């Protein structure tokens with residue numbers, strides 16, 4: 001491989017668009033990608049495991065992680081904290097492995113400030129109507145919360161320009177394939193840049 005460092009991929013998008021669903025399906029198919037398990041203060045749901053789905057923390061523990069600068073980014077989402085462990089991401093990239101983050105949009109913008117070379121993918125709903133159906137059908141939100149999330153989604157969609165790629169999540173299989181092609185393309189692109197760079201260094205006239 002030409003790249004010494006792995007590539008950081010960030011999948012983000014409005015709540016309910018299908019980020020978790022697409023990420024889980026992607027990881028069933030991809031074996032050379034490391035998923036960064038997030039820290040959260042939200043309660044563990046039935047069937048979730050500490051250290052697999054999330055690292056579950058108390059508010060105090062989470063605020064200590066923030067104070068110690070151990071998070072690459074963090075955000076408050078529906079009254080809970082969510083954040084990405086800095087060390088895991090940096091060490092894994094330095095070891096030459098790609099890292100994949102699945103995070104909400106405020107966090108994604110913080111990552112962009114620290115890691116502008118990351119590859120930012122925005123998952124887009126086929127329509128606002130379909131987004132509403134997905135949020136509602138998940139059944140985890142009250143009617144009020146659904147409306148609040150939809151309102152936020154409008155603002156989030158306006159941030160789309162800050163992303164490198166937009167993937168419409170019409171169908172999970174299609175969306176996962178598109179994310180896989182983005183990963184492949186990025187490797188080809190960086191390999192090309194690395195070759196050009198090497199040629200430049202070998203040029204005697206310089």
Ligand SMILES: Nc1nc2c(ncn2[C@@H]2O[C@H](COP(=O)(O)OP(=O)(O)O)[C@@H](O)[C@H]2O)c(=O)[nH]1
Nearest residue numbers: 020038039074075077082083084102103104107
């Ligand atoms: N900023 C940030 N968001 C995260 C992180 N981990 C998960 N999220 C996002 O937090 C939101 C809520 O996640 P979760 O509580 O698992 O609920 P659900 O995905 O809505 O069922 C989702 O949009 C996730 O993408 C993180 O480390 N940082």
Ligand SMILES: Nc1ncnc2c1ncn2[C@@H]1O[C@H](COP(=O)(O)OP(=O)(O)O)[C@@H](O)[C@H]1O
Nearest residue numbers: 015016017018019020021134138169170171172
């Ligand atoms: N392509 C899709 N077509 C139909 N339903 C989907 C699709 N992707 C996700 N969903 C459904 O939409 C809901 C929200 O998905 P989820 O992955 O929890 O979203 P997010 O992580 O972005 O909040 C879930 O009920 C999920 O099964």
